[in-house]
Amino acid sequence: PTIIRRSDYRPPDWLVPAIALDFDLDPALTIVRATLSVTRNGDHDRPLRLDGDGLVPLEVKVDGTALAADDWHMEAGSLIIALSGAAHSIETLVELAPESNSKLMGLYASGGLLCTQCEAEGFRRITFFPDRPDVLSRYSVRLTADKARYPILLANGDPVDQGVLDDGRHWALWNDPFPKPCYLFALVAGDLACNADRFVTMSGREVQLGIWVREADLPRTAHAMQALKNSIAWDERVYGREYDLDVFNIVAVADFNFGAMENKGLNIFNSRYILADPETATDIDYDGVEGVVAHEYFHNWSGNRVTCRDWFQLSLKEGFTVFRDQNFSADMGSHAVKRIEDVRILRAAQFQEDSGPLAHPIRPESYMEISNFYTATIYNKGAEIIRMMALMLGAERFRAGSDLYFDRHDGQAATCEDFVVAMEEGGGIDLTQFRRWYEQAGTPHVRALLRHDAATGTVDLDLQQSIPPTPGQPDKQPMAIPLRVALFDPATGTHHGDELLMLTEAQQNVRFEGFAAPPILSINRGFSAPVIVETNRSQDDLAFLSARDDDPFARYEAMQQLMVNVLVGAIAGQPVDDAAVVAAVRNTISDPLLDPAFVAEAIRLPSEAYLGDQMAVVDPDAIHAARESLQRRIGADLAPLWRDMHSRTKANGFSLSPAAKGARKLRNAALHYLVASGAEDGPAIAFAQFHEADNMTERQAALATLANGTSMERDAAIDIFYNRYGHDALTLDKWFQTQAFALHPDTVDQVEELGRHKAFTLSNPNRVRSLYGAFSGNQWAFHHRSGKGYQLVADCIIALDKRNPQTAARLVPPLGRWKRFDADRAALMRAQLSRILAQPGLSKDVTEQASKSLE
Ligand code: B3K
Ligand code: ZN
Numbered sequence: 001p002t003i004i005r006r007s008d009y010r011p012p013d014w015l016v017p018a019i020a021l022d023f024d025l026d027p028a029l030t031i032v033r034a035t036l037s038v039t040r041n042g043d044h045d046r047p048l049r050l051d052g053d054g055l056v057p058l059e060v061k062v063d064g065t066a067l068a069a070d071d072w073h074m075e076a077g078s079l080i081i082a083l084s085g086a087a088h089s090i091e092t093l094v095e096l097a098p099e100s101n102s103k104l105m106g107l108y109a110s111g112g113l114l115c116t117q118c119e120a121e122g123f124r125r126i127t128f129f130p131d132r133p134d135v136l137s138r139y140s141v142r143l144t145a146d147k148a149r150y151p152i153l154l155a156n157g158d159p160v161d162q163g164v165l166d167d168g169r170h171w172a173l174w175n176d177p178f179p180k181p182c183y184l185f186a187l188v189a190g191d192l193a194c195n196a197d198r199f200v201t202m203s204g205r206e207v208q209l210g211i212w213v214r215e216a217d218l219p220r221t222a223h224a225m226q227a228l229k230n231s232i233a234w235d236e237r238v239y240g241r242e243y244d245l246d247v248f249n250i251v252a253v254a255d256f257n258f259g260a261m262e263n264k265g266l267n268i269f270n271s272r273y274i275l276a277d278p279e280t281a282t283d284i285d286y287d288g289v290e291g292v293v294a295h296e297y298f299h300n301w302s303g304n305r306v307t308c309r310d311w312f313q314l315s316l317k318e319g320f321t322v323f324r325d326q327n328f329s330a331d332m333g334s335h336a337v338k339r340i341e342d343v344r345i346l347r348a349a350q351f352q353e354d355s356g357p358l359a360h361p362i363r364p365e366s367y368m369e370i371s372n373f374y375t376a377t378i379y380n381k382g383a384e385i386i387r388m389m390a391l392m393l394g395a396e397r398f399r400a401g402s403d404l405y406f407d408r409h410d411g412q413a414a415t416c417e418d419f420v421v422a423m424e425e426g427g428g429i430d431l432t433q434f435r436r437w438y439e440q441a442g443t444p445h446v447r448a449l450l451r452h453d454a455a456t457g458t459v460d461l462d463l464q465q466s467i468p469p470t471p472g473q474p475d476k477q478p479m480a481i482p483l484r485v486a487l488f489d490p491a492t493g494t495h496h497g498d499e500l501l502m503l504t505e506a507q508q509n510v511r512f513e514g515f516a517a518p519p520i521l522s523i524n525r526g527f528s529a530p531v532i533v534e535t536n537r538s539q540d541d542l543a544f545l546s547a548r549d550d551d552p553f554a555r556y557e558a559m560q561q562l563m564v565n566v567l568v569g570a571i572a573g574q575p576v577d578d579a580a581v582v583a584a585v586r587n588t589i590s591d592p593l594l595d596p597a598f599v600a601e602a603i604r605l606p607s608e609a610y611l612g613d614q615m616a617v618v619d620p621d622a623i624h625a626a627r628e629s630l631q632r633r634i635g636a637d638l639a640p641l642w643r644d645m646h647s648r649t650k651a652n653g654f655s656l657s658p659a660a661k662g663a664r665k666l667r668n669a670a671l672h673y674l675v676a677s678g679a680e681d682g683p684a685i686a687f688a689q690f691h692e693a694d695n696m697t698e699r700q701a702a703l704a705t706l707a708n709g710t711s712m713e714r715d716a717a718i719d720i721f722y723n724r725y726g727h728d729a730l731t732l733d734k735w736f737q738t739q740a741f742a743l744h745p746d747t748v749d750q751v752e753e754l755g756r757h758k759a760f761t762l763s764n765p766n767r768v769r770s771l772y773g774a775f776s777g778n779q780w781a782f783h784h785r786s787g788k789g790y791q792l793v794a795d796c797i798i799a800l801d802k803r804n805p806q807t808a809a810r811l812v813p814p815l816g817r818w819k820r821f822d823a824d825r826a827a828l829m830r831a832q833l834s835r836i837l838a839q840p841g842l843s844k845d846v847t848e849q850a851s852k853s854l855e
Helices: 215-220 222-239 283-298 311-332 335-354 376-393 395-409 416-427 433-439 539-548 552-571 579-589 596-602 608-613 620-637 639-648 658-676 682-692 696-707 712-725 729-740 747-755 765-776 788-801 805-809 813-820 823-837 844-854
Strands: 014-024 030-040 048-050 059-062 072-075 078-081 087-096 106-110 113-117 137-146 152-155 158-164 169-180 187-190 193-200 206-213 247-253 266-270 445-453 458-466 481-489 499-503 507-512 520-523 532-535
Touching: 048 087, 059 078, 113 247, 113 266, 137 152, 137 187, 152 169, 187 247, 187 266, 193 215, 193 222, 206 215, 206 222, 215 222, 222 247, 222 283, 222 311, 222 395, 247 283, 266 283, 283 311, 283 658, 283 696, 311 335, 311 376, 311 416, 335 376, 335 552, 335 596, 335 608, 376 395, 376 416, 376 433, 376 481, 376 499, 395 416, 416 433, 445 481, 445 520, 458 481, 458 499, 481 539, 520 532, 520 539, 520 552, 539 552, 539 579, 552 579, 552 596, 552 608, 552 620, 579 596, 579 620, 579 639, 596 658, 608 620, 620 639, 620 658, 639 658, 658 682, 658 696, 682 696, 682 712, 696 712, 696 729, 712 729, 729 747, 729 765, 747 765, 747 788, 765 788, 765 805, 788 805, 788 813, 788 823, 788 844, 805 844, 813 823, 813 844, 823 844
Parallel strands: 014 137, 206 247, 247 266, 445 532
Antiparallel strands: 014 030, 030 087, 048 078, 059 087, 072 078, 106 113, 113 187, 137 169, 152 187, 158 169, 193 206, 445 458, 458 507, 481 499, 481 520
16 A cells, blocks of 8 residues: 655645535435536646545536546546646536445444544545645535435534425535535434534624434433533633634434544534433543533634644644643543543553554654544644643743634644744744654653752752654654652652753753752652653652642652552562552542542552553563452452442432542442452442442442452343343443453453354444453453454454454554563464455555554
8 A cells, every 4th residue: 555655745736615515315325416616726737636435427527518538537536637727617426325335434324314424534435526634615515315314404514595395305505604624524414303502602602502313312412512512611711712603513423433523513423422321321421521522622723723734734633632622621620630531541542552563753754544543642642742832831821822823824724833833933932852742753761860968958850861762763862851840858748849840851960959858759740741750769759749749640640650669569579568558548548638539540550551561571460460469458458448438438319510420439449449358248239339329330330340250240230231221322332341341361252252242243333342442451351371362353353344444443553562472472463463464355444553563
């Protein structure tokens, strides 16, 4: 397959200022007539090239006249038309079969609906068009369909007109006044019910809000609607950005490759990020709905009004928008807990990516298939890069930079460089060295060693940075790394102020004066930079910080590091003193001033995968054993406290208040340790919680806790859950996911069985992810020494690739981490990657991921 390079960018030869689309919709045969006004861009004689993927031109007209056969030809699916003159009207006609579109890109059918997904390159599966984000057009869209089957017809922009035809069909006309790239095009036709509301914007305009779902799902849309209204208000308040159309519609669909899509005025969502009620959604699901609704809404400015010049600039919209949604969610709930959650995700997904064969900078240099670059690096590391700029600038100057960015580039297709320049000019900062974050892949390592000289009262902080080699980048330049630092006086428990240090050299020394006694270092407070910090802090220092640090992230981090040190020692077979961990946990759960949600985060043991990241060669069995043993120890030593906490946090009635959510989080943590302690009545207590819960947060946690064990209650709970929720797709996903994620010796066999279960299907991406995606994130089970886990995932990739390459390719990366494992496992993983690559007709998507993973 061809490699696309960032350096190859050329402006488009032809522009398309306007397009009229006419859809005659039918699942088996949809007719699409497109009329494009095209204008020559610059002085050249190159033909008009309209991208197409699987399309057959049934008619091609230029300025109303059918073209002679030698005036156009096809080239690799694209339509090439020789044109003289500067401006023309081009008309094409194609036929589509949405019901047989299993890739879920372009126009497809999902549960009786017809809907579209165009980002990144799906529009070329709908009609011939220059499918690149720097071609912006005004759209007018006419939809015609059977009225009984598709009573609701939606597209981007504002509704203009509608009517009924004699033959039982009806039509609707939509007009989007804002020029947009074709990846933001959308339509939906179906039998949908609407949760309708309104929002009056900062300038007093009324916007009609609609969340469209199947009638039966209407009661599950209230949270999404509230999140939408909160998001609109937040973007006005925090960024001064107002919504711009008269309507804003959201549609939930069951089959979706991704989380959601920010199509202008018509967001299309994976239903798991819209539907929520206490019976079926966990608190994490509720937060997911709020965060994704906000994310897609925020794209209206960071993505739609200002879009990307080319797909190498993807992080321009995604990193910035993730940063925006993270801050929104923090404002809606707890800043401390949100930061901890976001860093956990970053470490679990992005740090792993950055240290493996698929590592790439947030602005990549090349790709085979752009769908493979919707990664944790582009999204989550991209957000961290924006966060560092915001930290260095401070709120006011960051806002000045973002104002300049939005005002200067409104209506344009911009680059990451444009954003950086706007921050420099608007915020007044020099980001020359900081730009390396856009260029260099790999997670920087920072060594921070504190030296104290009692005679002079000086403290030296010796900082060192290094960035490991990544594919194509053997040598790295030092980055500009903002580190928030404080030095604690152990005697008083206070520090002398929080300072922002800029680490810009490979080695740097910072001196502090006036310390009679050696202070304790609190560093990378708030996780100010996405780096791995190594320090010379003792277990006593960490225990101190875990109890006293006034930065909640640093406090959490100290606790985690305390646990990591004990576990890494145990894994290496060294006798370790785990009493410090037990004491720190006891101390944390007994501190009445702490937010319960924070406590639940802080007392959680690092995941098996995170522990693997701390080792030169990952030993999944040793990691599992050590972690289980520490968990049992904490459970048993503090058993009365867990029992007390578990009963104390039992709520009387359901609420989504922060206090109620915090109580549930703590209750589930208590249950977890109680069962881990090995107490005889543990499974019965878990089963009682499973049975009595009036919400999915407690029920699923109880199920997950039971699923890790081998009690009789385990099988009963799994059966009951299936019988109770088997009819509801999103909840059934949890049933698959919980079993695939179970830390149980037979998980690998159970996943094999679940793959043959009658409720399992490859046609729904959520179902695939809930089984195989969850399983490959279960380090102990997936890396079963037999290699069976690798084989199961590879089988799934091979089968799925034939129908949905995009979702298949997302399952490849766990197999590519073979360098991190022992020789036997590495060979088994490589064998599966080779087997995948040997499949005839393999997609570009999977080819790229699997071939890079073998290198
Ligand atoms: N912009 C979409 C991406 C969907 C494309 C996947 N190939 C989702 C989001 O980030 O909002
Ligand atoms: Zn996005």
